Structures are given as C-alpha cells and as structure tokens.
Amino acid sequence: MIRWALPLAGVTALALAAGFRSSAPVTVVIGGNSSGVLSPCGCTAPMSGGIKRKAQYVRSLGPRAMYLESGAQIRGTARQDVIKAETLSEAFASMGARAVAIGPTEFAAGAGLVLTMNNLSKGAVLSSDGTFGAPSGVRDLGELEVVVAGPADASLPPATDKPRVILFDGGLSEAKSSAAAKSQPALIVFQSQGDPVEEPTVENGVTYVSPGDKGRMLISLTLDGRTVGSFQRITLGPEVPDDPQVKRLYQTYLSRITTEDLLGKTLRTSNAAFVGSKACASCHGITYQKWKTTKHADAYHSIEAVGHGRDPDCVSCHVVGVTSTKGFLSRAKTPGLANVGCENCHGAGRNHAKNPKKFKLSKGGERTCLSCHTPENSPNFAFQEYWKRIQHR
Ligand code: HEC
Ligand code: HEC
Ligand code: HEC
Ligand code: HEC
Known part of the structure; x- marks a missing residue:
C-alpha cells in the first residue's frame, strides 16, 4: 500500500517527463463509493479517507492529473443525505473533478438533487439515466473518454479512437458480463466493499479497478493509449493534511445540519x-x-x-x-x-x-x-x- 509521500515523487517525475513528450501517459486518479462518509468518524485512530484529505492529495498533483469520481456518493434520501450530496459536489468542483458519476442512489433522492449536483460540481456530473433531463453519460476529456454505465445498460455509445474509461455502477462480476465490457474500454472502474484490490484485474484486454468503499482510499494509474500502468492505492491517513478550501466546505456542512436541527427531527x-x-x-x-x-x-x-x-x-x-x-x-x-x-x-x-x-x-x-x-x-x-x-x- 502506498503512503502519502511516495506517490508524489513518482508523479512529479512523470509530470517532468510529460513536458518532453508529445503523447505522454495521462495520470488518472479515481475516488468514489463515499456512501455518505464525508470524513472518517475518528472513533479509533488512525482512520483513512475523507474529502478534506482527498482534496489535498488531488490538488497536489496539479491540473494535468484527471480526477474521476466513480459514484455511490450517498446511501439514502433523507435531508442529511441531500446536504451530503451537495457538499460532495462542491468539494469535487474545488478539486477540479473532470467527471462525477451518479447512479440510482442519487436518482432516488430526486431529479432536483441531480441537477443541483451538476451545478455545484461545475457541470461534471455524468449519468447513464436519460430521464428528468439529466446530464449525459459520456464525456470527451481530450486524451480520453469517460462513460457512465450500469448492469442494466444494454448498449453503449460506439467506441471512438480515444481510450475509454467506464465508471460502472456495480460489482466486478456484473461489470465483466456487462455490455460495458464489450464496448472495448481500456478501463472499467467497478464498485466494491473494503479496500481496493491490490492489483488490477485484466481480462480480454480490459483492466478492472475499484477505489474501495466509503471514500477511504484513492487509486491512481496512468493511461498510455489503452495501456494501464503505475497502479497505486493511496491511503488518506492523518499524515495527509486537510485542504483548507474543502475544510471550509465541511464546516459549512456541519453548521447546516446543526442549524436545520436534523437531530431534533430524527424519527x-x-x-x-x-x-x-x-x-x-x-x-x-x-x-x-x-x-x-x-x-x-x-x-x-x-x-x-x-x-x-x-x-x-x-x-x-x-x-x-x-x-x-x-x-x-x-x-x-x-x-x-x-x-x-x-x-x-x-x-x-x-x-x-x-x-x-x-x-x-x-x-x-x-x-x-x-x-x-x-x-x-x-x-x-x-x-x-x-x-x-x-x-x-
Ligand atoms: C456505531 C456506534 C458509533 C457511532 C455511530 C459513532 N461512534 Fe464514535 N465511538 C464509538 C465507539 C465504540 C468508540 C470507542 C472505540 C474504542 O475505543 O474502541 C468511539 C470513540 C469515539 C471518539 C473517541 C476517540 C478517542 O480517541 O478516544 C471520538 C472522537 C468519536 N468516537 C467520534 C465520533 C464521530 C465524530 C462520529 C460521527 C461521525 C461517531 N463517533 C460515531 C462508537 C460510535
Ligand atoms: C451506546 C453505545 C455503547 C455501548 C452499548 C458500549 N459502548 Fe463502550 N464505548 C462507547 C463509546 C462512544 C466509547 C468512546 C468514549 C469516548 O472516549 O468518548 C466507548 C469506549 C469504551 C471503552 C474505552 C476504550 C478506550 O479507549 O480505553 C471501553 C473499555 C468500552 N467502551 C467497553 C465497553 C463494553 C465492555 C461494553 C459492553 C458491556 C460497551 N463498551 C458498550 C459506546 C458504547
Ligand atoms: C457499557 C455497558 C454498561 C454500562 C454503561 C453499565 N453497565 Fe452495569 N453491567 C454491564 C454488564 C455487561 C454487566 C454484567 C456483568 C456480568 O454478568 O458479570 C453489568 C452488571 C451490573 C449490575 C449487576 C452487578 C452484579 O453484581 O452482577 C448492576 C447492578 C449494574 N450493572 C448497574 C449499573 C449501573 C447503575 C450503571 C451506571 C452507573 C451501569 N451498570 C453501567 C454493563 C454496563
Ligand atoms: C431505589 C433503589 C434503586 C435504584 C434507584 C436503582 N436500582 Fe437497580 N436494583 C435495585 C435493587 C434492590 C435491585 C435488586 C432487585 C432484585 O433482584 O430483586 C436492583 C437490580 C439492578 C440490576 C440487576 C442486577 C442483577 O443482578 O440482575 C441492574 C442491572 C440494575 N439494578 C441497574 C440499575 C440502573 C441502571 C438504575 C438506574 C437507571 C438502577 N438500577 C436504579 C435498586 C435500585
């Protein structure tokens, strides 16, 4: 498992190399599956994760690294979940996220929330659900193309000459047998419980990775054409300082749940x-x-x-x-x-x-x-x- 200080050195070297090459590999950083956990509870030290540390890490990589958020951000439809989704969206905008996947958990909270999330994340939301006038499920990010898909999607947009990354709303076995896997992507990001797997799975030329659960860890990799390299898991422990901007967003989140007296309104x-x-x-x-x-x-x-x-x-x-x-x-x-x-x-x-x-x-x-x-x-x-x-x- 890679700790905070190590990947930075590697990424700096990579960024330098990028200056001298015309088609340098792209660094892709992937988070997701926050499931409503904006910050680790701290009941036992040390705990990994949280948007404050995530933002610090992503920002430190500079604008060339592409941050993708793979979905399952909230786990319910209560008022607190809505405030969490809004806070997460603002944090992703602050991190410069290039794509924010949303799926059934976010849709369950209503079309209004989906549109709000898209606004707050500065238009980064990608959705495979075409109803409610939701944002589209495909985005061209220049060096690569990001597509959001789930097990129920029977067909995906035709492949282009750009390497495709699919943010998949489901587990590994569902992903492998999905139409998404047949659309010749370079990479499929699936969802999983626990820590991310130590090594990516490669099957029929498609690489499968997952960022693990509860927003505790990130994964980072390079895409050189369709070739996935430099896979790393990044632990966001207490050694990663809080990002000041996202820390302010988090404090606003806490004051919102306090001011709205959500505790007083619990069933x-x-x-x-x-x-x-x-x-x-x-x-x-x-x-x-x-x-x-x-x-x-x-x-x-x-x-x-x-x-x-x-x-x-x-x-x-x-x-x-x-x-x-x-x-x-x-x-x-x-x-x-x-x-x-x-x-x-x-x-x-x-x-x-x-x-x-x-x-x-x-x-x-x-x-x-x-x-x-x-x-x-x-x-x-x-x-x-x-x-x-x-x-x-
Ligand atoms: C499911 C029950 C549960 C929930 C929910 C919970 N806690 Fe705890 N918390 C515990 C237990 C149990 C401990 C003691 C753990 C131990 O020492 O083994 C603890 C300990 C702590 C401590 C003391 C740590 C220390 O160093 O002494 C803090 C601070 C804390 N929790 C904060 C939080 C915050 C913040 C939240 C909400 C985000 C939260 N807890 C939610 C059960 C819970
Ligand atoms: C209602 C929730 C709850 C229940 C039930 C509960 N605990 Fe705890 N326990 C906590 C919390 C919260 C803390 C953290 C207190 C703090 O430091 O703020 C804690 C802390 C402790 C600690 C101190 C840990 C340390 O860091 O030294 C011990 C020991 C402990 N609990 C034992 C038990 C045992 C044994 C039981 C069952 C007989 C039990 N608890 C039942 C919530 C609970
Ligand atoms: C964290 C959980 C916990 C808390 C808090 C707690 N108890 Fe207990 N208590 C227990 C457990 C478990 C036992 C049973 C121990 C056994 O069976 O040997 C017990 C046993 C007892 C007994 C029976 C003692 C005996 O002789 O067998 C009494 C009386 C009691 N508790 C009263 C209290 C009172 C009063 C408080 C608060 C001042 C309290 N307890 C707080 C868990 C707790
Ligand atoms: C007025 C005195 C009194 C008060 C106040 C009182 N208890 Fe008791 N408690 C007793 C007596 C007496 C017994 C033994 C009852 C019996 O076995 O018939 C007992 C038994 C218990 C037992 C069962 C112990 C066993 O051996 O099974 C527990 C647990 C307990 N009390 C917890 C509490 C808690 C918690 C409170 C506060 C909410 C409390 N008691 C308040 C007098 C009191």
Whole structure:
C-alpha cells in the first residue's frame, strides 16, 4: 500500500517527463463509493479517507492529473443525505473533478438533487439515466473518454479512437458480463466493499479497478493509449493534511445540519422511559462512582469536541436513548442523558428506579457492547479486555 509521500515523487517525475513528450501517459486518479462518509468518524485512530484529505492529495498533483469520481456518493434520501450530496459536489468542483458519476442512489433522492449536483460540481456530473433531463453519460476529456454505465445498460455509445474509461455502477462480476465490457474500454472502474484490490484485474484486454468503499482510499494509474500502468492505492491517513478550501466546505456542512436541527427531527420509534445514570446512584452508589471514571461517562464530550454534537450520524452511540421520545434531546434539555450511561447497557430504567422489586433490569452482556463497538468504530474490541476497563461490581 502506498503512503502519502511516495506517490508524489513518482508523479512529479512523470509530470517532468510529460513536458518532453508529445503523447505522454495521462495520470488518472479515481475516488468514489463515499456512501455518505464525508470524513472518517475518528472513533479509533488512525482512520483513512475523507474529502478534506482527498482534496489535498488531488490538488497536489496539479491540473494535468484527471480526477474521476466513480459514484455511490450517498446511501439514502433523507435531508442529511441531500446536504451530503451537495457538499460532495462542491468539494469535487474545488478539486477540479473532470467527471462525477451518479447512479440510482442519487436518482432516488430526486431529479432536483441531480441537477443541483451538476451545478455545484461545475457541470461534471455524468449519468447513464436519460430521464428528468439529466446530464449525459459520456464525456470527451481530450486524451480520453469517460462513460457512465450500469448492469442494466444494454448498449453503449460506439467506441471512438480515444481510450475509454467506464465508471460502472456495480460489482466486478456484473461489470465483466456487462455490455460495458464489450464496448472495448481500456478501463472499467467497478464498485466494491473494503479496500481496493491490490492489483488490477485484466481480462480480454480490459483492466478492472475499484477505489474501495466509503471514500477511504484513492487509486491512481496512468493511461498510455489503452495501456494501464503505475497502479497505486493511496491511503488518506492523518499524515495527509486537510485542504483548507474543502475544510471550509465541511464546516459549512456541519453548521447546516446543526442549524436545520436534523437531530431534533430524527424519527423516534419508542417511548422507553430513560431517567439518566444519576438516578441509579442512590442505590448503586459504588457502581455509579466506578462508571463515572470510565470513558463512557465522557462520550458525548468526545463528539462535541470535534463539532459533531448535533450530528445524527454520531449521536446514537455517544448518548442515551436517541431513538426514544424520552431519550436524549440536547445537552441543555436532557443533560443526564448525554454520554454512554447505565441505560445504554441495562435498558430504560425510570420504572426500575422507582420500584426495583417490581421492574427488573437485565444484566446485559457482550451482545449489548457490539451494537456500538462495531468492527468499523472499534476494530480492537475484545470483550474480556474491554470489560476489565469498565467493570463495576
Ligand atoms: C456505531 C456506534 C458509533 C457511532 C455511530 C459513532 N461512534 Fe464514535 N465511538 C464509538 C465507539 C465504540 C468508540 C470507542 C472505540 C474504542 O475505543 O474502541 C468511539 C470513540 C469515539 C471518539 C473517541 C476517540 C478517542 O480517541 O478516544 C471520538 C472522537 C468519536 N468516537 C467520534 C465520533 C464521530 C465524530 C462520529 C460521527 C461521525 C461517531 N463517533 C460515531 C462508537 C460510535
Ligand atoms: C431505589 C433503589 C434503586 C435504584 C434507584 C436503582 N436500582 Fe437497580 N436494583 C435495585 C435493587 C434492590 C435491585 C435488586 C432487585 C432484585 O433482584 O430483586 C436492583 C437490580 C439492578 C440490576 C440487576 C442486577 C442483577 O443482578 O440482575 C441492574 C442491572 C440494575 N439494578 C441497574 C440499575 C440502573 C441502571 C438504575 C438506574 C437507571 C438502577 N438500577 C436504579 C435498586 C435500585
Ligand atoms: C451506546 C453505545 C455503547 C455501548 C452499548 C458500549 N459502548 Fe463502550 N464505548 C462507547 C463509546 C462512544 C466509547 C468512546 C468514549 C469516548 O472516549 O468518548 C466507548 C469506549 C469504551 C471503552 C474505552 C476504550 C478506550 O479507549 O480505553 C471501553 C473499555 C468500552 N467502551 C467497553 C465497553 C463494553 C465492555 C461494553 C459492553 C458491556 C460497551 N463498551 C458498550 C459506546 C458504547
Ligand atoms: C457499557 C455497558 C454498561 C454500562 C454503561 C453499565 N453497565 Fe452495569 N453491567 C454491564 C454488564 C455487561 C454487566 C454484567 C456483568 C456480568 O454478568 O458479570 C453489568 C452488571 C451490573 C449490575 C449487576 C452487578 C452484579 O453484581 O452482577 C448492576 C447492578 C449494574 N450493572 C448497574 C449499573 C449501573 C447503575 C450503571 C451506571 C452507573 C451501569 N451498570 C453501567 C454493563 C454496563
């Protein structure tokens, strides 16, 4: 895996060489599959990705490198997804993206959003869906041609003399058997979960690559005619500084979700009566004192400190009862329900605190931890080891 400092050296050498040659290979940088992740959550360090680092990397390559964004940018149609799509589009414009693929996930949020994304990305949007007066699915970028296609597209525009790059809305096996593969492209960018593959797949003269998921990594390669070379995976770790312009866009994103009070508008699906950890102290005094010393007791502060205190993407695991009408609302309205408290693991306790003999609470166990300590947010989680740090008997 290539780290931040290395590809720069290679690309600089390449750019110099380009000055002396008439038909130099083109550097193509590909991101995509952001799935609504504009920035890594930071629950465990280090995490790769995010538009701030991506912009820094892409900008550092200079205007000759072509940045292509391969799609699946959002994963839903809620207001927050729309604001994310708008922010991503502005960030892609700032990076000088030459093509931004959109597919069914973006279309599901409505034709208005598609047109807005096209405007905000300075006309970079490419779509294979001809309805709603959407932008076209083909673009001539001079040295190459970019086409957006999906598994359902039965025919593609005829091949030209330019090397074709297809941004494919589907996985590798779908891509291989698609009409897109038969249109003689040089390169197909497919979508995949996890990290990008270490090496491109080549089959019947077509090279297949993927940027992996959640906007965590980029891939970079050169196209010399139809020949794909210098394939690299770029990890966007903390060593990559934030791009100042896109950092401002990201701050605007956070202030929009805060100002629109998206957290206040989230759907609350239960009426479970939460009461707060302090209410347990009178009878479970030692337990309460022990809990106070754990990181759980300060978990809301951790997200406030990074500007995400009103972000529905974060709050669910950092406070008590966000899906209940009697759960966390805000630090001001429900101070006792900020942070991870007793009731995250033992269940809503208002009734138990009033009458412990009649209303019992369960002890819980490893399963309760896993709802928050997911492989993504807490990759080092091991019950025995973590339990030792919070046990309260
Ligand atoms: C699915 C549950 C979940 C969600 C959603 C979540 N977190 Fe976390 N977060 C955790 C867990 C679990 C930890 C502790 C991880 C560990 O130490 O193993 C944590 C830890 C943290 C920490 C403390 C890291 C440290 O160095 O101590 C920060 C900061 C944080 N999260 C920020 C965020 C932000 C910002 C978001 C939203 C973008 C978010 N979290 C969303 C579960 C979550
Ligand atoms: C008025 C005193 C009182 C308060 C307040 C109280 N509890 Fe209890 N709790 C008890 C008693 C007494 C028991 C034992 C009940 C039994 O076994 O019949 C108990 C049992 C429990 C158990 C089960 C332990 C086991 O061995 O199964 C849990 C978990 C628990 N309490 C959590 C809480 C939480 C969380 C709160 C705050 C929301 C809370 N309690 C508030 C008195 C209280
Ligand atoms: C409601 C979500 C949630 C549940 C349930 C939960 N945790 Fe956590 N846990 C967190 C968050 C969030 C943090 C990060 C707190 C911080 O540093 O801000 C965390 C941090 C921790 C830490 C501190 C890690 C460190 O960096 O030292 C330990 C230990 C831990 N949890 C153990 C557990 C265990 C064991 C369970 C199950 C019995 C559990 N947690 C259940 C959300 C949860
Ligand atoms: C992160 C999850 C978590 C949090 C937060 C938490 N507990 Fe627990 N608690 C557990 C688990 C898991 C057990 C069961 C341990 C076992 O079975 O050995 C437990 C056990 C207990 C017991 C039974 C103790 C015994 O003797 O077996 C009580 C009472 C209790 N917790 C009360 C509380 C109170 C009160 C708070 C808040 C001040 C709290 N817990 C916070 C997870 C949690």
